[in-house]
Amino acid sequence: MQQEVVTWNDYKAHVREFDAVLEHAKAVAALLVAESAASRPVHLGEQIFIKLLSHCVVLRGLAADPNGRSPAEPWNLPSLCAMARCAVEAHDAFEYVAGHEMTDSERGFRLMLWGLHDKARRLKMPGDTDPADPQVAGIRASIARQQADLVGHAFFAGLAPELQAELRRRMDKGDPPAFHLSQRQRCALSGVNADWYQAVTMLLSQYVHTLPSTVHQLAASRPGTPETLGLMTLPIVITLPFLARVTERMAGRPPQPPSRTARTMAKWRLMAERGEITPAP
DSSP: OOOOOOSHHHHHHHHHHHHHHHHHHHHHHHHHHHSOOSSHHHHHHHHHHHHHHHHHHHHHHHSOOTTSSSOOOSTTHHHHHHHHHHHHHHHHHHIIIIISOOOHHHHHHHHHHHHHHHHHHHTTSTTSOOTTOHHHHHHHHHHHHHHHHHHTSHHHHTSOHHHHHHHHHHHHTTOOOSOSSOHHHHHHHHTOOHHHHHHHHHHHHHHHSOOHHHHHHHHHOOTTSHHHHHHHHHHHHHHHHHHHHHHHHHOSSSSOOOHHHHHHHHHHHHHHHHTOOOOOO
């Protein structure tokens, strides 16, 4: 199903759907803040959900006002795509840490690898790599201990020999990955069409980066044309399934969404699973 945007009213309709899901997500977040998480993975999942929600709030604030009488120019598109790209990545991290069905052993392994990746990246940041800095020495010692724990973990022992060797190689280089699964494998576990995921993330990145083709395209865009309206709707359309998916994961208890919002969330989730969302660039 192609989500075609031909008129200003089409754009408004998509923004209204986004607003409905966003308002429900805010209600879920308010409930979570008032409660305490039962475990570390659950707490991390809630924190990532709040991060994704924050990206969506900013995205909505940057989007052209649907109550305007006439379409606006699409110069905010790169910023909108940047927020959408952040939301997509937050969804990916949420699923890996808290969303997928897995054993406690695998979840513990994933959290260790995810944390190890974070610490290794910190050592690559300019200004944070002075060997004489006690804090840097402490991070290096922590990484060494965590790598040893990771290799000795029961779940690591059950991985395919090729994957074990690759993880060891990456750790020896000081570059442990954030995930032990490929993007395609993570999409399969998340219930997201992998080809669609790759297509939309590449499309968003095209507009985040300053490239000749996208600069020329924005300069040549004219408000109100189907092509420009499609561009303006692109980040909204791509972000909606990811916002809906994580919100549904977090909303296993009240507040339940209004019936119309629930149908909207189910519709966009299904489109992502089938890879049916093909917004025209």
